[in-house]
Amino acid sequence: MTGNAPRWVLVAQRQAGLVTRRQLRQLGLTSNYVDAQLSGRRWQEISSTVLATTTGALTRPQLMWAGVLHAGPRSAIGGLTALEVHGLDNWHRDEITVLIPKSHHLERIKGIKFVETRRPIQLMTSSKALPTWRVEPAALHWAAYTPVTRSAYGVLAACVQQSLTSPYRLDGWITRMRPLRRAKPFRRVLGEIAEGSQSVAELDVLRMCDRFGLPRPRRQTRRLDSAGRARYTDAEWSLTDGRTLVLEVDGGFHMTVKHWGADLERERQLVATGLVVVRCTAIQLRDDPERIVRDLLRIGLLGSSA
The missing domain is CATH 3.40.960.10 (VSR Endonuclease)
Incomplete structure (x- = not known):
């Protein structure tokens, strides 16, 4: 696409082909134009607020964008999905996790799990184009609430083993995220990992x-x-x-x-x-x-x- 492309096209490109109705209004597109694209099946409606400027099943990156665009500017990709974005292998889950502010109720989207949190979502978000939590808070937050303790330890070890972070950075984020469930056992495990345990x-x-x-x-x-x-x-x-x-x-x-x-x-x-x-x-x-x-x-x- 050339530099002369309409502004909405450039916005959609940055967002894997997805846009919100509000963005389109701000960029000067009328509701009649949008309705014509939908009725002509050139676009598709993903939710009441999010549209795809492509047809067919959404790709995984598109589904991630659909989640954060639907949830609004204070949301971000979190949990194992965030770690997937950062490159973690062997911990894939089909369902995509999107973190949203507490008591922020949303219309559901198939394939996306909206998780409420009181933590400052934006302060823990990385510089990626897709709003995504940093490795350390994403790993610790997921590990704190997963019901299987061994999985909690496993994801911390995997993040270190795959060079996404270090035991020392994770330990520092435990302090920053205080109070954090399982903080004491996490520190013990991180100490073992720092001494050489790889898994x-x-x-x-x-x-x-x-x-x-x-x-x-x-x-x-x-x-x-x-x-x-x-x-x-x-x-x-x-x-x-x-x-x-x-x-x-x-x-x-x-x-x-x-x-x-x-x-x-x-x-x-x-x-x-x-x-x-x-x-x-x-x-x-x-x-x-x-x-x-x-x-x-x-x-x-x-x-x-x-």
């Missing part, structure tokens, strides 16, 4: 060790396998007989054929260097750590009672 599974390993009196392992240790490639182990202990015991935790994505084969090769090449490698799933670690502990003890790991 919620690694945090589960530490909790298992503390619960059953096992020494805390070394984490994310760099090793060269039998092929000379660098590998990073999840957890390691030195045994009294000089061997090194490695515990590898497999998450859900490890169950795919591609990852399963790669994991088997990785295990073989680590074992070939003399390491003792034990594997478990993240579900086993979470739901039945006693059995894992028994096996570690039988291999030679000494607990505090030994």
